[in-house]
Amino acid sequence: MRIAVAGGTGTVGRYVVDAAETAGHEARVLSRARGVDVLTGVGLEQALEGVEAVIDVTNTTTLSAAKATRFFESATAMLLAAERRAGVGHHVTLSIVGIDTIHASYYAGKLAQERAVAAGTVPFTIARAGQFHEFAGQLLTGMAGPVALVPKMLTRPVAAREVGAHLVRVAERGAVGRARDLVGPRDEVLVDLARRQLAFEGSRRRVLGLRLPGAYGRGLASGSLRGGPDALHGEVAFDEWLRSADHR
Numbered sequence: 001m002r003i004a005v006a007g008g009t010g011t012v013g014r015y016v017v018d019a020a021e022t023a024g025h026e027a028r029v030l031s032r033a034r035g036v037d038v039l040t041g042v043g044l045e046q047a048l049e050g051v052e053a054v055i056d057v058t059n060t061t062t063l064s065a066a067k068a069t070r071f072f073e074s075a076t077a078m079l080l081a082a083e084r085r086a087g088v089g090h091h092v093t094l095s096i097v098g099i100d101t102i103h104a105s106y107y108a109g110k111l112a113q114e115r116a117v118a119a120g121t122v123p124f125t126i127a128r129a130g131q132f133h134e135f136a137g138q139l140l141t142g143m144a145g146p147v148a149l150v151p152k153m154l155t156r157p158v159a160a161r162e163v164g165a166h167l168v169r170v171a172e173r174g175a176v177g178r179a180r181d182l183v184g185p186r187d188e189v190l191v192d193l194a195r196r197q198l199a200f201e202g203s204r205r206r207v208l209g210l211r212l213p214g215a216y217g218r219g220l221a222s223g224s225l226r227g228g229p230d231a232l233h234g235e236v237a238f239d240e241w242l243r244s245a246d247h248r
């Protein structure tokens with residue numbers, strides 16, 4: 001099967017590409033670094049020739065609800081229009097578990113993306129996953145200085161590699177609307193993950209837990225981002241991931 005991976009150079013995208021190729025598929029990477037822009041459409045038509053499924057794991061880094069919504073709605077509209085013209089039979093979008101009541105900040109954009117996919121005419125599957133084990137590191141890298149401010153957040157993190165393999169299985173099965181959620185093997189507190197990661201790396205940076213205001217902060221602290229009882233569970237726990245080659 002020929003699968004296009006939008007965002008195939010990103011944190012989870014490169015694992016999607018690995019998993020697709022390991023399963024014997026041809027993976028096409030759509031990213032600006034590879035000459036394809038899902039916002040402007042540059043390079044998209046050519047990249048989708050003969051493609052049967054698109055897995056969208058593009059991303060924008062913002063806490064602004066307006067910016068996140070603009071990015072995810074525009075990228076989805078551009079992708080779906082190009083997929084319709086190319087005859088793509090399945091659009092898979094990666095979203096985030098437990099965001100339904102958090103109509104704020106970045107999650108407002110993810111909810112808008114889910115609505116845009118569901119309103120489109122390309123058969124689709126929305127697959128939600130928990131925060132990646134890589135998430136704490138993404139936050140720490142984005143913040144300079146000896147003290148890192150990390151939001152108070154309950155999570156059930158999962159290895160991005162396991163999410164990548166899951167998304168390829170979802171693409172293979174065909175469009176079902178909504179896949180089962182995927183979360184990690186155990187409950188964690190984001191502040192602890194950040195501290196364990198820094199200790200493992202021998203860093204002397206300190207971590208301060210920060211209760212964020214508003215609906216976003218309440219959502220992070222509520223535990224809803226750990227997913228429900230019906231979720232699939234990844235096998236790799238955070239500390240195992242820390243010691244693995246995937247933690248670079």
Ligand SMILES: NC(=O)c1ccc[n+]([C@@H]2O[C@H](COP(=O)([O-])OP(=O)(O)OC[C@H]3O[C@@H](n4cnc5c(N)ncnc54)[C@H](OP(=O)(O)O)[C@@H]3O)[C@@H](O)[C@H]2O)c1
Nearest residue numbers: 007009010011012031032033037038057058059131132135
């Ligand atoms: N991080 C988490 O814990 C987590 C948990 C669950 C779900 N998710 C979801 O997983 C998805 C991927 O997240 P990530 O952390 O893997 O993202 P990431 O590491 O930031 O990678 C983003 C990817 O999107 C591509 N991209 C961005 N703008 C683009 C554009 N205009 N045209 C084409 N490609 C573009 C980037 O490539 P170029 O820069 O080369 O364009 C890159 O390949 C997101 O939708 C996120 O909501 C994340």
